[in-house]
Amino acid sequence: xxxxxxxxxxxxxxxxxxxxxxxxxxxxxxxxxxxxxxxxxxxxxxxxxxxxxxxxxxxxxxxxxxxxxxxxxxxxxxxxxxxxxxxxxxxxxxxxxxxxxxxxxxxxxxxxxxxxxxxxxxxxxxxxxxxxxx
Numbered sequence: 001x002x003x004x005x006x007x008x009x010x011x012x013x014x015x016x017x018x019x020x021x022x023x024x025x026x027x028x029x030x031x032x033x034x035x036x037x038x039x040x041x042x043x044x045x046x047x048x049x050x051x052x053x054x055x056x057x058x059x060x061x062x063x064x065x066x067x068x069x070x071x072x073x074x075x076x077x078x079x080x081x082x083x084x085x086x087x088x089x090x091x092x093x094x095x096x097x098x099x100x101x102x103x104x105x106x107x108x109x110x111x112x113x114x115x116x117x118x119x120x121x122x123x124x125x126x127x128x129x130x131x132x133x134x
Contacts, residue, residue: 003131008053011128016049017041019121042096048085052078052125059126067123074122075115083110 025037055074062070086109089095100108 005053008056008129009050012052012125013046013050015125015128016052016121017046019124020045020049023117044085044089044094044096048081051081051085052122053129055122055125056129059130070126071119071123074126075118078118078122079110079115083107086110 020041021039023039024041025039028034028036028038055077058073058077059070062073083106086095086097087107090109095109098108099105099111102111102113104112106112
């Protein structure tokens with residue numbers, strides 16, 4: 001299968017959406033003890049997660065580094081993307097998340113305590129993007 005950015009964008013967008021549904025569904029159980037596990041997301045999240053396709057060239061630069069370094073760099077990239085998109089969407093009153101009440105937030109658009117989740121997500125996106133090509 002030939003790699004291309006559009007395919008990677010859709011793969012990352014859909015994967016991110018599914019991960020968000022899983023994450024917010026578990027949050028419903030933990031925070032509200034709702035056994036139905038309702039999830040919450042936004043259409044805005046699809047292109048935001050789709051931007052993870054941009055991690056492919058980052059991987060090319062880091063492929064000989066250990067997973068800890070790659071994951072750390074991916075986390076920084078994800079935080080940067082989250083900050084930029086969150087700031088723009090917030091300016092237009094369209095940001096689907098608000099972390100203002102979280103202890104470790106930056107301007108309400110980033111939660112530093114989510115770093116481990118973004119570390120793992122970055123490595124997952126890497127695995128999706130580095131698939132074999134023919």
